[in-house]
Amino acid sequence: DAKTTQPPSMDCAEGRAANLPCNHSTISGNEYVYWYRQIHSQGPQYIIHGLKNNETNEMASLIITEDRKSSTLILPHATLRDTAVYYCIVRDRNTGTASKLTFGTGTRLQVTL
Amino acid sequence: EADIYQTPRYLVIGTGKKITLECSQTMGHDKMYWYQQDPGMELHLIHYSYGVNSTEKGDLSSESTVSRIRTEHFPLTLESARPSHTSQYLCASSPPLAVQETQYFGPGTRLLVL
Numbered sequence A: 001d002a003k004t005t006q007p008p009s010m011d012c013a014e015g016r017a018a019n020l021p022c023n024h025s026t027i028s029g030n031e032y033v034y035w036y037r038q039i040h041s042q043g044p045q046y047i048i049h050g051l052k053n054n055e056t057n058e059m060a061s062l063i064i065t066e067d068r069k070s071s072t073l074i075l076p077h078a079t080l081r082d083t084a085v086y087y088c089i090v091r092d093r094n095t096g097t098a099s100k101l102t103f104g105t106g107t108r109l110q111v112t113l
Numbered sequence B: 001e002a003d004i005y006q007t008p009r010y011l012v013i014g015t016g017k018k019i020t021l022e023c024s025q026t027m028g029h030d031k032m033y034w035y036q037q038d039p040g041m042e043l044h045l046i047h048y049s050y051g052v053n054s055t056e057k058g059d060l061s062s063e064s065t066v067s068r069i070r071t072e073h074f075p076l077t078l079e080s081a082r083p084s085h086t087s088q089y090l091c092a093s094s095p096p097l098a099v100q101e102t103q104y105f106g107p108g109t110r111l112l113v114l
Helices: none
Strands: A009-013 A018-023 A031-038 A045-048 A060-063 A072-076 A084-092 A107-113 B004-006 B010-013 B017-026 B031-037 B044-051 B077-078 B087-094 B109-113
Touching: A009 B017, A009 B077, A018 A031, A018 A084, A018 B010, A031 A060, A045 A060, A072 A084, B004 B087, B010 B017, B010 B087, B017 B031, B017 B109
Parallel strands: A009 A107, B010 B109
Antiparallel strands: A018 A072, A031 A045, A031 A084, A060 A072, A084 A107, B004 B017, B017 B077, B031 B044, B031 B087, B087 B109
């Protein structure tokens, strides 16, 4: 899996949008971008993934730059329950049976009142 | 909500004891994984399985062993627990389609070896 770079921590006021950046400058054309989050040592939770188009679901939006070297996860209206560590992961779509995800250190998002 | 379960949730045990951490999923997923995570640290993959009778070592060396006799069950065993095994152990599973690689995690087992 290609390496990703994320800021170690971010703060966001409740009700505001949280924009979490991720750099993946060595990403290849076959690699997806995945986002997971982990709330206080619970099991990680899948959020969203994309290849090159922007994606949106009920949890978040994923914006991927045209050159695919970076992406931003957007939580449109952050709540206190969104306080967690957010992991950006890139993974080859053609790994066959090898489906390992490599979790880095992530971004610790603190949502405040 | 993912249907993946881990027991026990918490375990305190003495050095030298044999322990088995249970992981079960009811989603019919072929692929299952075990991760180890120390407090405030990264998750590290220690074992994974592609299906019944398939097990592989992960990226982080571990003294634990796993088995996959049934699709829904992926237990992890430590033959002789030591204080260095104190950690959180997270189990996950994923569906067979390689492109849509979403892993579903259990709640974890916190192990303390005295």
